[in-house]
Amino acid sequence: MSRYLVDKFLYTVDRDPELVERYRTDPHGTVTWWEAERANAVLNCHTGEASTWLRFTDEERDALASHDHVRLFALGAHPFLTLTLFIAMFERDHAEPMAYQKQYGLRLAHFSLPYPDIAT
Template sequence: MSRYLLDKFLYTVDRDPELVERYREDPAGTVEWWEAEMANRILNCTSDERSTWLEFTEDERRALREHDHVTLFQMGAHPFLTLTLFIAMFERDHGPLEYQKAYGKAMEHITLPYPDITT
């Protein structure tokens, strides 16, 4: 499992409005494309430098495909990254703060100590 790769996915998708929409409409296709094309690019690097070893586990792929922020948090993905991305994708479907409250309610069963989210 790679918390780095999960966070990198959430971070890069959230910063591109077209990717946000693509991930909302086609999560499986977006995850597959992103893993093949973006996962091994060096973050914030302008050249075509790449690493070769980063890939999601099947559990990570499933959680990303299903927009499962609870499982992503339990895997160590940073909750601010999932919250900001998921707000961009789903807040429009709800009234003011309804999505944020539902996001928190879905995680209220998780107790201390929380998963390590250090990066």
């Protein structure tokens, strides 16, 4: 599991409104594109530096492509990164204030301490 790469995906997509919409409407395509085009770019570096070895595992790719924040949490993705991105994508689908955040929390309620390790 590359928690770094999953967290990098969540972080970079959340900071680009066009990518948020793309991920909302075409999650499989966005994950595939991002892994091929952005995964190996150095974070916050605009000089063209890149690595060549970073790839999602099949389980990570599937969890990201299915918007499965529960499985992402179990895999060690940082819950705040997942929550902020998923609020941007799905809060608009709920009429009641905080409805998405409550749903997010309820879906994670079966986890007990100690939580999965979120260190990268």
